[in-house]
Amino acid sequence: MKHILLLLALAASIPAFGQQAWTHNTRQLQRSEVDALLAQPEKVLILDVRRPDEVTAKGSFPVYLSVQAKDVEQQLSFIPKDRLIITVSNHAHRAGAVGDLLLAKGYQVAGATGSEDYEAQGGTIKRITPPPAKISAAPAAAAPVADAATTALALSALAALP
Template sequence: MIKRKNFIALFLTVAAASAMAQQAATPAAGANGAAAEQAWKYKTKRLERNEVDALLAKPEKLVVIDVRRPDELTAKGSFPVYLNIQNKELEKSLAYIPKDRVILTVSNHAVRAGAAGDLLAAKGFTVAGATGSEDYEAQGGTITKIAAPPPRNAAATPTTTPAVTTAATVVKKDW
């Protein structure tokens, strides 16, 4: 017969081992702190590549709303044509979104897109679903990479300096 003290020690050991095994089986957290594969909690349907391709085949009936930040768009890419409205600005921007088209919301892994889809559906928009651009690409879809414009240089470049100097000199001579 196991003594009570030994039983408690055995129970705690088994519980700790079980917790460690469960933690090891859980997907690693992503950059945003969320598990790589989260349970879908939105009313908006999470779309797979074939469903997204069917929507993209009829662009005259579709509006793609990408809710990611501009730095995410340049780093990850997006669909060929989209309206970029971040989630925090979405409700204030409803007047700019056409109501006569079906909406596809996009984020990296569809989580923010699902929230955006729910908001838009609640406001009377027709939402086909949500997708993640990284998920779509991983499933074989083609994402358009966006090149960021070169940063503006506050100092004058050598090619523009002579033109400015010459123009200023001409003006002074005319006085």
């Protein structure tokens, strides 16, 4: 019986090891809170503070303003002060730090969420399919094009070689 209780205690503590303690003044939002805020789109702005490759790989909300966490302070003029802001990162820690910055600058911050946390709680995240890479045509000067007569002449010269 002691072994079973010990195993149960260990199993219950495993998720806590993977999570950082919340140290931000910005409130960490749960899925139900985010959904309630999203039900009022005219009042809310989602500010995704991840890198573009993270947004592409992990997905995000259907509509959001994308400003990387490292650039937020320089881009404050693009962030409206008349909206309630939800900051987003993968697991909300960068979002919490950005939320704290915005609060200090006088913005209305509802809280922070992580797109992965939101999805794990049953929320729907939109994945973005990146467009296929385009192969650019080589400049004309870099690759001269031979006409049919030049090609025939070159082939006949090769055939004449011993």
